[in-house]
Amino acid sequence: MIAVSHLRKSFGGVAVLKDVNVEIAKGEVVSVVGPSGTGKSTFLRCLNRLETPDGGSILVDGVDVTAPGTDLATVRRKMGMVFQNFNLFGNRDVLGNVTAAQCDVLGVPRDAARRKAMDLLERVGLADRAEALPDELSGGQKQRVAIARALAMDPEILLFDEPTSALDPTMVGEVLAVIKDLAKSRMTMLVVTHEMGFARDVSTRVLYMDDGVVYEEGTPDEIFNRPQKPKTVEFVGRICLKQARDMLRLLREGILSDGRVDEIEAQMLLRLAEPFERFGDAKMNLIVSALRQMLSDGVISETESQQISAILGGV
Amino acid sequence: MGLNSGVAGILALFFAVAGCSREDGCEIRTAADLKGRHVAHMSSDFHKRELVALQPDIVFDPYSEYSFAFESLRKGKIAAVSIGDTYADVWTAKYPGEFRVMFAYADDVCCFLLPKNSPLKPKLDAELRKMGAEGTLDAVYHKWVEAAKAGNSLELPRQTAPSGAKELGVACAAISEPWCMVANGEVVGIDMEILTLAANRLGLRLKPKAYSWGGMVDCVNGGRCDVACGGVYTAGGVFPTVDVSEKYADVKMCILVRNEAFGGGAPGLTAFAKSMKASFVRTFVTEDRWKMLADGFVVTLLITFLSALLGTALAFPVWLARTSRVRPIAFCAKAYIAILQGTPVLVLLMVLFYVVFGKADVDALWVAVVGFGLNLSAYAGEMLRSGVDSVPRGQVEAALALGYTPRLAFFRFVLPQAVRTVLPVYRGELIGLLKMTSIVGYIAIGDLTKASDLVRSRTYESFFPIITTAFVYFAASWLLAFAFERFGRRLDPAFGRGRKGGAA
Numbered sequence: 062m063i064a065v066s067h068l069r070k071s072f073g074g075v076a077v078l079k080d081v082n083v084e085i086a087k088g089e090v091v092s093v094v095g096p097s098g099t100g101k102s103t104f105l106r107c108l109n110r111l112e113t114p115d116g117g118s119i120l121v122d123g124v125d126v127t128a129p130g131t132d133l134a135t136v137r138r139k140m141g142m143v144f145q146n147f148n149l150f151g152n153r154d155v156l157g158n159v160t161a162a163q164c165d166v167l168g169v170p171r172d173a174a175r176r177k178a179m180d181l182l183e184r185v186g187l188a189d190r191a192e193a194l195p196d197e198l199s200g201g202q203k204q205r206v207a208i209a210r211a212l213a214m215d216p217e218i219l220l221f222d223e224p225t226s227a228l229d230p231t232m233v234g235e236v237l238a239v240i241k242d243l244a245k246s247r248m249t250m251l252v253v254t255h256e257m258g259f260a261r262d263v264s265t266r267v268l269y270m271d272d273g274v275v276y277e278e279g280t281p282d283e284i285f286n287r288p289q290k291p292k293t294v295e296f297v298g299r300i301c302l303k304q305a306r307d308m309l310r311l312l313r314e315g316i317l318s319d320g321r322v323d324e325i326e327a328q329m330l331l332r333l334a335e336p337f338e339r340f341g342d343a344k345m346n347l348i349v350s351a352l353r354q355m356l357s358d359g360v361i362s363e364t365e366s367q368q369i370s371a372i373l374g375g376v
Numbered sequence: 377m378g379l380n381s382g383v384a385g386i387l388a389l390f391f392a393v394a395g396c397s398r399e400d401g402c403e404i405r406t407a408a409d410l411k412g413r414h415v416a417h418m419s420s421d422f423h424k425r426e427l428v429a430l431q432p433d434i435v436f437d438p439y440s441e442y443s444f445a446f447e448s449l450r451k452g453k454i455a456a457v458s459i460g461d462t463y464a465d466v467w468t469a470k471y472p473g474e475f476r477v478m479f480a481y482a483d484d485v486c487c488f489l490l491p492k493n494s495p496l497k498p499k500l501d502a503e504l505r506k507m508g509a510e511g512t513l514d515a516v517y518h519k520w521v522e523a524a525k526a527g528n529s530l531e532l533p534r535q536t537a538p539s540g541a542k543e544l545g546v547a548c549a550a551i552s553e554p555w556c557m558v559a560n561g562e563v564v565g566i567d568m569e570i571l572t573l574a575a576n577r578l579g580l581r582l583k584p585k586a587y588s589w590g591g592m593v594d595c596v597n598g599g600r601c602d603v604a605c606g607g608v609y610t611a612g613g614v615f616p617t618v619d620v621s622e623k624y625a626d627v628k629m630c631i632l633v634r635n636e637a638f639g640g641g642a643p644g645l646t647a648f649a650k651s652m653k654a655s656f657v658r659t660f661v662t663e664d665r666w667k668m669l670a671d672g673f674v675v676t677l678l679i680t681f682l683s684a685l686l687g688t689a690l691a692f693p694v695w696l697a698r699t700s701r702v703r704p705i706a707f708c709a710k711a712y713i714a715i716l717q718g719t720p721v722l723v724l725l726m727v728l729f730y731v732v733f734g735k736a737d738v739d740a741l742w743v744a745v746v747g748f749g750l751n752l753s754a755y756a757g758e759m760l761r762s763g764v765d766s767v768p769r770g771q772v773e774a775a776l777a778l779g780y781t782p783r784l785a786f787f788r789f790v791l792p793q794a795v796r797t798v799l800p801v802y803r804g805e806l807i808g809l810l811k812m813t814s815i816v817g818y819i820a821i822g823d824l825t826k827a828s829d830l831v832r833s834r835t836y837e838s839f840f841p842i843i844t845t846a847f848v849y850f851a852a853s854w855l856l857a858f859a860f861e862r863f864g865r866r867l868d869p870a871f872g873r874g875r876k877g878g879a880a
Contacts, residue, residue: 138779140777141777146768151789152789154870162778162780167779214779
């Protein structure tokens with residue numbers, strides 16, 4: 062459905078996209094992950110021509126949208142886009158945001174546009190907020206309206222540009238739930254995200270972008286559990302370590318509240334920490350070996366327990 | 377001059393009402409008695425040096441209009457007025473017992489002003505000499521002075537030149553009764569009658585326009601008229617840029633003081649009410665002067681409305697040019713904005729009136745509309761820019777991503793939000809515009825302020841004209857603000873939600 066080859070784009074002499082080659086088939090949910098500043102958003106914005114590529118080609122249904130004289134409006138109508146900062150129209154209420162483009166661009170009669178908008182708002186769980194203004198919504202609600210707005214145009218593919226990055230952690234879930242729901246209905250989607258859990262659970266394919274190219278791609282299992290190339294290993298490792306530390310911190314604040322580690326707790330911790338041994342993090346290695354030591358002789362001395370707690374405290 | 381007259385008037389009024397530092401005039405007998413005293417003189421007269429020769433220690437207060445000097449003397453703000461005997465005669469007669477002429481100290485003559493090297497000058501001079509020899513000039517002078525003393529006005533002789541005849545454009549400082557003033561909506565007075573008689577003999581059709589003092593002088597300097605008048609004393613003056621006609625009257629400069637013996641009738645509330653009623657009648661009823669004020673107000677509204685339309689329409693191209701990616705265009709727009717914001721509108725009006733449209737026969741009203749319109753366009757263009765900049769760029773991207781054209785996205789989403797943001801500033805600018813139009817009298821437009829000037833020059837009283845003018849401006853500004861508030865609420869996206877909610 063979309064075939065990108067040799068896509069290039071620079072900003073002021075800095076090559077952001079060097080040579081991007083990707084094919085996306087109908088019904089795929091593709092996550093784009095990678096460190097900040099490696100051109101993920103630019104890649105997305107090139108697809109619907111919010112940025113003009115410097116070179117390469119983008120074939121959408123066989124038509125090269127980078128060719129001069131391309132009708133951009135037609136190209137963009139096929140691709141819905143959801144932005145990091147929502148970008149709802151400040152002078153329209155929720156319903157107006159979802160109906161505007163149907164009426165202005167597609168020429169749908171007002172009543173039909175409203176009915177469709179209400180259906181979509183129902184789907185994202187905001188039918189009761191139809192008359193609210195964007196300023197009166199929470200971030201999560203805004204993003205759900207933005208998704209409904211994009212869906213109202215019946216796009217063939219939805220582009221998500223870090224849809225949860227500007228959200229409060231408590232609101233990430235409600236937006237991801239809507240996107241997961243769309244994935245279930247076989248909507249073709251391309252999602253730039255930092256939510257690795259989401260990428261792992263929802264995508265059919267993951268693109269790891271680094272240094273202006275698609276460095277490695279594969280199924281979520283391939284990328285997250287068996288990365289092949291060094292930069293991907295490092296990236297996935299960093300993320301896993303961060304998650305492991307977050308988990309251990311939660312554990313420490315929860316079950317280790319008495320300041321010492323008993324045998325059951327030690328086994329739980331070991332199970333959590335062991336998978337991250339292979340990333341070679343010094344502190345994680347220390348925790349793993351200390352826990353093994355503790356459990357091997359069957360006796361947990363006061364000193365050992367305090368040692369573990371001390372290490373955990375520094376995680 | 378003209379620009380400051382309003383401010384000076386308000387200040388004079390303030391001091392008059394506050395009654396501070398009363399200047400006693402009873403012991404003034406000779407020039408020596410004026411030592412250290414406040415003496416008003418017209419900023420346009422040339423006789424200060426003769427008075428200084430008599431008494432070097434006079435404190436001179438320059439006045440731009442006779443009515444202010446008159447009011448100040450009456451209220452005791454100044455000790456004396458240095459003034460032509462014609463005015464002194466009329467004032468003393470109109471307000472019997474209130475003033476005394478102390479002494480005359482210089483001779484002067486009244487003449488017409490003409491643009492340099494005007495071909496009209498020899499013809500006009502010949503006619504004036506003829507009329508002088510016939511005694512016509514004296515007769516006309518006395519006729520109008522007597523009428524003014526009695527508080528009346530006279531009709532001008534009929535013009536005999538056919539309506540298609542060549543026109544004689546006259547710039548009149550029409551605030552100097554009995555020389556030149558507006559009565560019943562027409563410019564009349566000694567000067568006008570003499571000019572009418574001369575024009576009839578020369579086969580010309582008189583076309584007078586009422587200016588302030590400064591405007592009249594600029595007009596003849598800029599060659600926008602054939603002849604200028606308004607009781608202009610010319611002796612002792614140097615006129616490098618205009619020609620002076622033969623004299624048509626002799627006058628004496630004299631010192632006028634208050635008559636301290638004059639009690640002003642019985643004091644008390646009844647007398648006060650009576651005098652207020654009399655001055656109300658003088659200001660509004662006599663000669664239907666309220667009509668002049670009403671017409672002036674209509675002109676003020678018209679200029680405000682038309683220049684608001686023009687300025688707002690021009691704001692768009694100004695904004696486009698200012699934000700253009702073509703460097704020279706953006707630079708020109710920047711210069712345009714800087715120049716218009718950095719120069720007083722009065723200067724812009726004068727440049728337009730005397731230079732740009734100097735020779736073209738364009739109605740002054742349109743010149744004012746263009747001037748204020750251009751001025752507003754600079755401010756409104758910048759407002760539009762800041763308003764548009766305040767709308768997050770992301771909303772445009774969202775619209776583009778939905779298939780909008782940039783133009784449609786601008787009109788549907790950016791402009792409405794930009795307008796809503798700048799509306800309060802824009803409203804302030806329009807109210808400022810309404811008040812700023814008060815300077816158009818300078819280029820002979822009879823707006824509200826000018827009408828109030830003209831009325832004041834006949835009644836010699838500032839209270840009612842100034843208070844009325846102030847109130848009308850205030851009321852108009854308030855209505856404008858109110859209208860904008862209604863409009864602003866309509867632009868609020870939450871407008872009408874209650875009704876919609878009821879239907880849903």
